[in-house]
Amino acid sequence: MPAPLDLVPLLLEGAVITIEVMAASAALALIISFIAGLSRLSKWAWVRWATNVYVEVFRGSSLLVQMFWFFYVPPILFEVNSMPPFLAALLAIGLNYGAYGSEIVRSSILSVPKGQTEASVALNFTPFQRLRLVILPQAFMMMLPSFGNLLIELLKSTSLVSLITLADLTFQANVLNNTTWRTAEIFTLLLVMYFAIAYPMLLLVRWYERRATAGRWR
Structure with a gap:
């Protein structure tokens, strides 16, 4: 049975926050992926060492814990005001997925035949x-x-930002559930909305991949 339309407006407000967090975090992660990926191939040992420390720390610890750290710890360490939830989410997700993305960049560069470098x-x-x-x-x-796969995983990770009081899609669903107790309807609609955000991105990545590789093997 379809979810009643009266649940949709509040969920759409949360969807806007989810998309904003995803877009900002994805941009930061992409930038970090290339910087860290290239740094791991640097001729300077100290650059490789520092980058490897960053990558292993962020890949080897929980994203949720990292998000809590950015949200709760800086005010204690530096005696400043609490970090805005959006900024804490942006840093945690961007740095975490940037660490994973750096391995994609590094391995892809190493996969280019050495003859190409020698020719250049x-x-x-x-x-x-x-x-x-x-x-x-x-x-x-x-x-x-x-x-493309990493982007979809990043989108799904944004559901964690509800735990640091950011009113995203999951946060709004929990608010509705606590006030209306229409659990089946709310969380079914939540699944549909996450899929509705993710699937067009997946199609776009596939389209761009086909376009970018068109004629390559001819």
Whole structure:
């Protein structure tokens, strides 16, 4: 039985927050993915070491704990006002998924045949030109499917922000459930709305992947 329409407006308010958190966190995670991924291939040992510490810490600990840390700990350590929930969620999710994304970037770059690099060296390309014109365009094709999966996982992780008082989709569903007790209707609608957000993104990633690789194997 479809969820009554009177439940939809409040859930849509939460959906807007969910999409905002997802978009901001995904942008931050993408930037960090490339910075950390390239840093892990740096010729300087201290850069590789520092990046590996960041990656292992954020991949090896709970996202929920990281979110609580950003929300509760800085005011205690630095004697400042509490961090806004949106900013705490942005930092936790962006840094966490940036750590996972860095491995996608690193492994994709390493998957580019060495002959491509050797050919660009023979053409007297600078290191930056080799990276921008030869290596990254090929590596990016390999990154797309994994980044698409990571984006969907990131969207699902935004449900945790309700635990730091951010009024996202899950938070609004809990509020409705506590006041109306229409549990089956509310959480069925919640599932549908998360899917409605995720599926178009998945289709977009697949479309872009097909477009970016069109004619590559011809």
